Amino acid sequence: MSQSIEGLQKRFDEDFAAITDMDTWKSVRDKFLAREGGIITTGMKRLRELPKEERPVFGQAMNRLRSSVEKQLQERYAELKKAAITGGQRHLDVTRPGFPYALGSAHPIKRLQADIEQILVNMGFRLFDLPEVERDYYNFEALNMPPNHPARDEQDTFYFDDTMLLRTHCTSVDVHAMEGLRPPIRAASTGKVYRRDPFDATHSPMFYQVDVVVIDEGITMGDMKGMLEVFLKQVFHSDIKMRLRPGFFPFVEPGAEVDISCIFCNGAGCPTCKQSGWIEILGAGMCHPKVLRMSGIDDSRYTGFAWGMGIDRVPMLKYGVEDIRLLFDNDLRFLEQF
Amino acid sequence: MKISTEWLAEYVEIRESPQKLKDDLSMIGLLVEAIEEAEGTSILEVEVTSNRPDCLSHIGIARELAALYDRPLRFPETQETLRIESDRIPFEIEIRDPELCPRYTALVLDGIRVGESPDWMQRRLVAAGMRPLNNIVDITNYVLLEMGHPLHAFDYDILRQARIVVAKARNGEKMYTLDGVERELDADMLLINDGEGPVAIAGVMGGMESEISLSTTRVLLESAYFRPDSIRRTSKKLGLSTESSYRFERGADWNNTVPAAGRVCRLVEQLAGGRIAGNIQDVYPKKKEPVCIELKRENASSLIGVTMEREFIESTLSRLNFKLEENGTDSWSVTCPTYRADMELEADLIEELARFYGYQNIPTTLPPCRNVGRYSPVYKLENTIREILIGLGFNEAINLSFADESDSEEFSTGSDERVGVRNPLTEDMKYMRTVLAPGLVRSVKRNFNMDRRLVRLFEIGKVYRRGPDGTPKERNMLGIIGTGGFTEQNWKQPDASFDFFHMKGTLLTILRGLRIHSYEIEPTDAFRWLNPTDAAVLEIDRKQVGVMGSLSASLEEKYKLRQPAFLAEIEFESLAENAFAPMNFEPLPRYPSSERDISIVVSRDLAYRKIQTCVADIKIAELVKIALVDVYEGDKIPSGKVSLTLRLTFQDRGKTLTVDRVQDFVDTVLSSLYKTYGAELRSK
Numbered sequence A: 001m002s003q004s005i006e007g008l009q010k011r012f013d014e015d016f017a018a019i020t021d022m023d024t025w026k027s028v029r030d031k032f033l034a035r036e037g038g039i040i041t042t043g044m045k046r047l048r049e050l051p052k053e054e055r056p057v058f059g060q061a062m063n064r065l066r067s068s069v070e071k072q073l074q075e076r077y078a079e080l081k082k083a084a085i086t087g088g089q090r091h092l093d094v095t096r097p098g099f100p101y102a103l104g105s106a107h108p109i110k111r112l113q114a115d116i117e118q119i120l121v122n123m124g125f126r127l128f129d130l131p132e133v134e135r136d137y138y139n140f141e142a143l144n145m146p147p148n149h150p151a152r153d154e155q156d157t158f159y160f161d162d163t164m165l166l167r168t169h170c171t172s173v174d175v176h177a178m179e180g181l182r183p184p185i186r187a188a189s190t191g192k193v194y195r196r197d198p199f200d201a202t203h204s205p206m207f208y209q210v211d212v213v214v215i216d217e218g219i220t221m222g223d224m225k226g227m228l229e230v231f232l233k234q235v236f237h238s239d240i241k242m243r244l245r246p247g248f249f250p251f252v253e254p255g256a257e258v259d260i261s262c263i264f265c266n267g268a269g270c271p272t273c274k275q276s277g278w279i280e281i282l283g284a285g286m287c288h289p290k291v292l293r294m295s296g297i298d299d300s301r302y303t304g305f306a307w308g309m310g311i312d313r314v315p316m317l318k319y320g321v322e323d324i325r326l327l328f329d330n331d332l333r334f335l336e337q338f
Numbered sequence B: 001m002k003i004s005t006e007w008l009a010e011y012v013e014i015r016e017s018p019q020k021l022k023d024d025l026s027m028i029g030l031l032v033e034a035i036e037e038a039e040g041t042s043i044l045e046v047e048v049t050s051n052r053p054d055c056l057s058h059i060g061i062a063r064e065l066a067a068l069y070d071r072p073l074r075f076p077e078t079q080e081t082l083r084i085e086s087d088r089i090p091f092e093i094e095i096r097d098p099e100l101c102p103r104y105t106a107l108v109l110d111g112i113r114v115g116e117s118p119d120w121m122q123r124r125l126v127a128a129g130m131r132p133l134n135n136i137v138d139i140t141n142y143v144l145l146e147m148g149h150p151l152h153a154f155d156y157d158i159l160r161q162a163r164i165v166v167a168k169a170r171n172g173e174k175m176y177t178l179d180g181v182e183r184e185l186d187a188d189m190l191l192i193n194d195g196e197g198p199v200a201i202a203g204v205m206g207g208m209e210s211e212i213s214l215s216t217t218r219v220l221l222e223s224a225y226f227r228p229d230s231i232r233r234t235s236k237k238l239g240l241s242t243e244s245s246y247r248f249e250r251g252a253d254w255n256n257t258v259p260a261a262g263r264v265c266r267l268v269e270q271l272a273g274g275r276i277a278g279n280i281q282d283v284y285p286k287k288k289e290p291v292c293i294e295l296k297r298e299n300a301s302s303l304i305g306v307t308m309e310r311e312f313i314e315s316t317l318s319r320l321n322f323k324l325e326e327n328g329t330d331s332w333s334v335t336c337p338t339y340r341a342d343m344e345l346e347a348d349l350i351e352e353l354a355r356f357y358g359y360q361n362i363p364t365t366l367p368p369c370r371n372v373g374r375y376s377p378v379y380k381l382e383n384t385i386r387e388i389l390i391g392l393g394f395n396e397a398i399n400l401s402f403a404d405e406s407d408s409e410e411f412s413t414g415s416d417e418r419v420g421v422r423n424p425l426t427e428d429m430k431y432m433r434t435v436l437a438p439g440l441v442r443s444v445k446r447n448f449n450m451d452r453r454l455v456r457l458f459e460i461g462k463v464y465r466r467g468p469d470g471t472p473k474e475r476n477m478l479g480i481i482g483t484g485g486f487t488e489q490n491w492k493q494p495d496a497s498f499d500f501f502h503m504k505g506t507l508l509t510i511l512r513g514l515r516i517h518s519y520e521i522e523p524t525d526a527f528r529w530l531n532p533t534d535a536a537v538l539e540i541d542r543k544q545v546g547v548m549g550s551l552s553a554s555l556e557e558k559y560k561l562r563q564p565a566f567l568a569e570i571e572f573e574s575l576a577e578n579a580f581a582p583m584n585f586e587p588l589p590r591y592p593s594s595e596r597d598i599s600i601v602v603s604r605d606l607a608y609r610k611i612q613t614c615v616a617d618i619k620i621a622e623l624v625k626i627a628l629v630d631v632y633e634g635d636k637i638p639s640g641k642v643s644l645t646l647r648l649t650f651q652d653r654g655k656t657l658t659v660d661r662v663q664d665f666v667d668t669v670l671s672s673l674y675k676t677y678g679a680e681l682r683s684k
């Protein structure tokens, strides 16, 4: 029996030495290892014909032979393959460019808008996709800005007729949410807003905002500060500091202007923050009792707060984009950087 | 409002540096935007919000600082007695519209020598941003900047009658204002008349004729209170905003008319030699009461979120000149100073408490969350589409929502659905866009100008069309544009151009990502902006939800693209109804599948979809996939014919298919195609 294994080994060694290319490699492999009729495969099958006591020894020897044959063939395969790929060269020129699969980019405003929406949903807010073409009532009147209110001056408005306009802020979400939901309310909306400003480096007739409103029993200014801090740290950085100053928006009272510590100088003072260390980032405040009442919320039972932030300003700040028009030029040299 | 620190120091002691003043004022709501150093003073540029007209003066700012630092406020010298024994110059005041003019105070000064005002006054006016004119006008402006009350001086001798009549104008009435402009008035505007004609637009600007001149010796001084909304309407209508209208429309102090007149008299006496000659007349038909608000300590504490101590409430409000009267435990009846035009509700008082408590000192808390967050339906759709398109190499664009005249014509779909903006910013923003395509085409053009010839953009945004009721209706749309190569030019393969089937593939990939499995693509020629040769509509449930194709030759030429651009425009919300079908899991097949390629020759006019349908109609359950793997037209086959290579995949979930069985299927397919469309097997 052992002689026949030696004989097999010898026959393989002779054939193996004669392998010159893939074709001869394949014929040697098939001769010895083919599932049907391979010499070694057949030998393994014939184990059963041996007397029981001889089987283990012979079986082990055949297994050893088979794995050594497989290993030799595998190594030879690799050698042949390498020669075929490189045509005799040592290496492929891996420094040539890879295939230029195309990869696009999200607009920085839209990316941030989506991020902000995710942050707000995680904070328990329900998001609304609200109309840009809005009634005067939702944009102004229900927000405590009756006709001839001086605050309307700051929001020069595009009109379609006497009642329909392009919303000047997303704050209309306050009214829609109060009309459509019952407290506890956490509602938010993001999107385009319009003001009749000339299109120049610092103004655009169209920009993006996010507005939120929270209404429940016992909501305090402290709660507003807390939620703002969580929000701003997620939007910017967990190390930023926040500062509230009294401010005026007709739909809130008390009102607040919210600053964050300058993201460039960490508050030390630099040209971006005009040396103040702070950057004005959003407006906030406790919902005005008149606004609550107009939209059917019992202001003796519920309090709430609202805030609104410009979205475009954030990438402009973060990336130092100095001309707002770049955001709407769709220049690939700009878009590809995000 | 420009506040000069040197001037400010007249009314309150200032020990702080300008920088400290800036910080302190900002933290009580008076944002100092900049500090400008001038000779002998620093100018604080204070942003006064529209609810605080009382801070539009040096005394106004001094009052806030006096309260903040708890220091006394010093008032300027004033003429205490505005009446004389021998009232030499009689005049009359008649208020015909007491609603719009609740109070009108006036007096006459004579013996005036008009000339330049002294240097110190000129310097202060200039520091505050006003141009000195002559001592009388300068004095009224000075008192305006000092006390915040707008005043007007008429040349008494020009007035045709010794009368002041406050009444609404007549429609079409005209007058020249001080700036030399002829103004046409209407019946909503309040005028000051002299009994014969208009001499001033009340609260906005005086008339040119009665202007103070070098020859003026007698002056009628007006110190009045006009209703804010009336002044604002007039100022807006005339497009004329003045220091005076700015303050009146925000709310002046009706109790300031007499003190302001007294202050002017003192300064006129000192600087222009004038004396009272016509006694003050104070016409005040209906006394306006100060605002009185109930304040509960509990409400203040619970809104701010920290316990407000009694002592803090009382001392803060008293320092701000509110009068408190206790009317129960921890409850007050608070009378507001009449200069605080912003006081109306308890919340307004609570803001005062919060301001002086310091917003930064309010403890930060988080309310319990009793809501579950939820995205809007559009969110998931939009973000899925965005990620797919980014992966396919498209960059996201944002265009303005406006359109110009030619856009709406060139990209119209037939009926005029345009919505016009009543007050457009510019001529090319006259309309709201009805399609996304024009913005995308222009964006491509801009990139061509920067020598980028491979451009792939998409935009997710709204379009606006006139609804059946005539009002604008907005819809969420997805616009895609692709032009140039399919990839950047590279050494691995010859350059393939982005074409119709790349665009179609893009759309189908989106539909796959949205799990929309059932749709139709049909040829169309209904879109003028697309070439009719390769335009197609996307239909879901027999409803047209989108269109794709190449930009029409005429628009390609108009925008000088000089290479084909492929566009698609999809109505997003229609997708929403069908998107995100439930995911179904099917166990993996346990037996191998078999593939067979067949090349058939058919008429080139035969739509591929007919072949698909024909094969599908045989209903071979084991035929699980048909793919078109090659298309050939050329010399090797008869002209007018096309050779299609189909890859058929067969699979039996219960057993391994035998070679013979598969061959039977292939023969069935071939004979059916031959019978239906005369398809011949292509010989090798």
Ligand SMILES: [Zn+2]
Pocket: A262, A263, A264, A265, A266, A267, A268, A269, A270, A271, A272, A273, A274, A275, A277, A278
């Ligand atoms: Zn900085």
